[in-house]
Amino acid sequence: xxxxxxDVGFEKDAFLHYTDLSPxxxxxxxxxxxxxxxxSPEGFDFGHFQVEPEIIxxxxxxxxxxxxxxxxxxxxxxxxxxxxxxxSCEISLPGRFVVITPFNDIVAVSRKIHSSDExxxxxxxxxxxxxxxxxxxxxTAAEGxxxxxxxxxxxxxxxxxxxxxxNLKGAVAPAKIxxxxxxxxxxxxxxxxxxxxxIVINDRNIFNDTKSYIQRIAPDKIDIVSYYHNGSPIFDQxxxxxxxxxxxxxxxxxxSGAYLIIEHTEALHVIDVNSGYKSVSNxxxxxxxxxxxxxAEEIARQLxxxxxxxxxxxxxxxxxxxxxxxxxxxxxxxxMRTDRAKHAVLPISKFGLMQITRQRMKPEVxxxxxxxxxxxxxxxxISSALxxxxxxxxxxxxxxxxxxxxxxxxxxxxxHAYLTKGSFLGIxxxxxxxxxxxxxxxxxxxxxNYHLTEFHFFDKQEDEIKL
Numbered sequence: 001x002x003x004x005x006x007d008v009g010f011e012k013d014a015f016l017h018y019t020d021l022s023p024x025x026x027x028x029x030x031x032x033x034x035x036x037x038x039x040s041p042e043g044f045d046f047g048h049f050q051v052e053p054e055i056i057x058x059x060x061x062x063x064x065x066x067x068x069x070x071x072x073x074x075x076x077x078x079x080x081x082x083x084x085x086x087x088s089c090e091i092s093l094p095g096r097f098v099v100i101t102p103f104n105d106i107v108a109v110s111r112k113i114h115s116s117d118e119x120x121x122x123x124x125x126x127x128x129x130x131x132x133x134x135x136x137x138x139x140t141a142a143e144g145x146x147x148x149x150x151x152x153x154x155x156x157x158x159x160x161x162x163x164x165x166x167n168l169k170g171a172v173a174p175a176k177i178x179x180x181x182x183x184x185x186x187x188x189x190x191x192x193x194x195x196x197x198x199i200v201i202n203d204r205n206i207f208n209d210t211k212s213y214i215q216r217i218a219p220d221k222i223d224i225v226s227y228y229h230n231g232s233p234i235f236d237q238x239x240x241x242x243x244x245x246x247x248x249x250x251x252x253x254x255x256s257g258a259y260l261i262i263e264h265t266e267a268l269h270v271i272d273v274n275s276g277y278k279s280v281s282n283x284x285x286x287x288x289x290x291x292x293x294x295x296a297e298e299i300a301r302q303l304x305x306x307x308x309x310x311x312x313x314x315x316x317x318x319x320x321x322x323x324x325x326x327x328x329x330x331x332x333x334x335x336m337r338t339d340r341a342k343h344a345v346l347p348i349s350k351f352g353l354m355q356i357t358r359q360r361m362k363p364e365v366x367x368x369x370x371x372x373x374x375x376x377x378x379x380x381x382i383s384s385a386l387x388x389x390x391x392x393x394x395x396x397x398x399x400x401x402x403x404x405x406x407x408x409x410x411x412x413x414x415x416h417a418y419l420t421k422g423s424f425l426g427i428x429x430x431x432x433x434x435x436x437x438x439x440x441x442x443x444x445x446x447x448x449n450y451h452l453t454e455f456h457f458f459d460k461q462e463d464e465i466k467l
Contacts, residue, residue, distance in 0.1 A: 004065050005084075006073060009174035012084035018061045020076065022090040023054035024103035025064050031102075032072045035168035043165050047132040051103055070173045072164070080360065093160050095153040096189050096217055097142035098126065102161060104135035112140040125150055131158055141193065182206075185213045190340075192218060199225045202234040248306065254298055258291045262302065268311040271299055275317055288317040289324045293331055300335035309341070309360020318352045329354070373451075388415065388453055389430060395467055399457060400438050406460035408443045415455070416446035 005013035022028065030052055038044055055064055065071065077086035092101045107126050109119045122138045129151045130136050142150060160178070167177045180186055184206055192214070199214075201207040207227045215222050228234050235241045252260040257276040262269065273295040275287065299314060319325055325348050332354065333345050342359040349355070372378040392409065399407060411419065419430045434442050450456075457465045 002061050004061050006071075006087055007174050008073065008075075008085065008087070009176070010079065010085060012079065012082075014073070014075075014085040014087045015083070016061075016065075016073065016087040016089070018059065018064075020086075020088040020090065021055065021061070021064060022088070022103075023057075024051065025055050025071075025089050026052035027103045028089050028091065029064075029069055029071055032070055032168060035165050036070060036171055038165075038169050043162070043169070046102075046161070046165065049133055051105075051133065072168070072177065077360075092137075093157045094139075094189070095157045096192075097139055097145055097150055097153045098157065099137040099139060100154065100157045100161065101135040101137065103133060105133060106135040107138070108136075109138040110140045110142075113138075113143050115143075118143055122150075126154075129154060134158065134161075182209065184210055188213060189217070192221070196221065197224055200228050200234065200238070201225065202228040252298060252302060254294050256291065256294055258294060260295060260298060260302070262306075268313055269308050271302075271312065271314045273314065273316050285319060285321060285324065288319045289327065292316045292319065292328050296328060296332045297335050300332065300339065303336075303343075303356070303358055304339055304341075307341075307360075309358050312356040312358060314354045314356065316348070316352060316354060332356075382453055388455075389419070392419075392455055393430075393434065395457065396434060396438070396442065398467075399465065400440060404457075404459065404465065405440060406443075407440070407465075408445055408458040408460070408462070409455060410445045410447045410450065410458060411455045412450045412452050413446040413448055414452060416444055419444050 003015060003017040006016050008014045073087040073089055074091050075085050076088040079085050092099050107123055109122050113119050122142055125147050126136050126138055164178050201210060211225050214225060230237060250262060259274050259276050261272040273292060275291050329347055336343055336345060344357045346355040376382050421429055431444050459465055
C-alpha cells in the first residue's frame with residue numbers, strides 16, 4: 001500500500017499515503033520535533049529554519065516515517081463508512097485571498113485569473129511581501145486587490161502558523177494542534193463575493209461572530225447581515241424546508257414535467273432522466289435535447305446539494321445527432337464549473353450513458369423525505385373493511401351498554417360510503433343494521449382529514465369519547 005496508519009486520537013487510525021506526504025516531509029518531521037522540544041519563550045524564528053532536501057516521488061513510506069515519529073498532519077478527508085480519516089502532510093492554511101504552504105518558498109497564481117497582466121501583478125506583489133520559508137498560492141478572489149489587502153491576509157496566516165508552532169510546544173501526541181474556523185466563517189471566507197446581497201442568521205452568537213468577521217474582511221458588506229427573530233422557523237420562512245423535502249427524495253421533478261430518478265448502490269450512483277409529460281414539439285430529437293439540457297443543470301445542482309462522490313452514471317434520453325451529444329457534454333461541463341469538488345465529465349458512451357467522477361470529501365448528504373404511513377404504520381398493508389367494521393361495532397356496543405346515547409361516528413369518506421350505502425334509502429346498510437340491532441340511531445359523519453382506517457366517536461355535544 002505504501003502508506004502509514006497514524007494515531008490521531010480517533011477511534012480508527014487515520015490513513016496517510018506516500019503521495020500525500022509532501023516533498024517536504026523531512027522538513028515537517030524536523031519542524032514538529034523542534035517545535036515540541038522548544039524551550040525559548042517566543043519560539044524559534046521560522047524564517048531561519050533550515051529546510052531539508054525533498055523526498056523522491058517513488059520512495060517508500062518506511063524510509064521517511066521510520067521509528068514511529070511524531071508528525072504534524074492535516075485532515076484531508078473526514079471518516080467515511082468504515083474508513084478512518086485521510087491525512088496529508090502538505091500543510092496549507094487558507095485565507096480569503098491567499099493560501100500559505102510552509103517550507104516550499106514558491107509563489108503560484110490561480111489559473112482562474114485569466115488576465116496575464118493581472119497574474120504578473122499579483123505574483124510581483126506577493127513575492128515582495130512573502131516571508132522566507134513560506135510558499136503562497138494566490139486565490140481567484142485576489143483579482144484586483146491591492147498590496148495592503150494581500151499583506152493583511154498573508155500576515156494573519158503567518159500568525160496562524162506561529163500559533164501552530166506555539167501549540168506544538170510540549171504537546172503530547174495524539175493532540176489537536178489547530179482547529180478549522182467555525183463553519184460560518186470558513187464558508188464566508190471561501191464563498192463571500194460581490195454577488196452576496198443578504199445574509200440572514202437566527203442565532204445571536206453566530207450573528208455577532210459573522211458581523212465581526214465581515215467587518216474585518218469586507219467592511220463594505222456589513223449591512224447585508226441581518227438577525228432573524230420572526231417567530232416561525234427560519235427555514236420555513238424562506239421555503240428552505242420545502243425545497244429540501246423536494247430535492248432529496250428518490251424522484252426529483254423538473255419544471256417542464258420531466259423528472260430524475262436517483263439511485264444509490266455500493267459502488268456508484270445512478271441517475272435516470274425521464275421525459276414525463278414534457279412535449280414541446282413534435283420533433284423527438286429536439287424534445288430529447290431540451291429535456292436533457294434541463295436535466296443536466298439539475299443533476300449538477302443535485303451533486304452539490306447531496307455531495308455525491310465517486311462514480312455517477314447518468315442515463316440521459318437517447319439522442320441520435322452527434323452535435324446534440326456534444327452540446328449536452330459542453331452544457332454539463334459548464335454547469336459543473338461552479339462545483340468546488342474535483343470532478344471530470346466523460347463523453348456519452350455508445351450506450352447513451354454519461355459518466356461523471358466527483359471527489360468525495362465527506363459522507364454524502366441523505367435526508368429522509370418520506371414519512372411512515374399513519375394507516376399501515378409502514379407495513380404496506382391495512383385491515384380489510386370487514387375487520388374494521390367489526391372493530392367499530394365492538395366499540396359501539398361497548399358505548400351503548402355503558403348508557404351512551406345520540407352517538408356520532410366520524411370516519412374517512414370511503415368508510416362512510418361503505419357504512420351508509422344500502423339497497424334502498426339506506427335500508428340494508430350497516431348504519432341501518434346497527435339502528436335496528438341496538439334500538440338507537442347512530443349518525444355517521446365523513447371527515448376528509450382522517451386516514452382510511454381512522455374513526456372516532458362523539459357525543460351530542462360534539463365532545464370526543466375516549467375509548
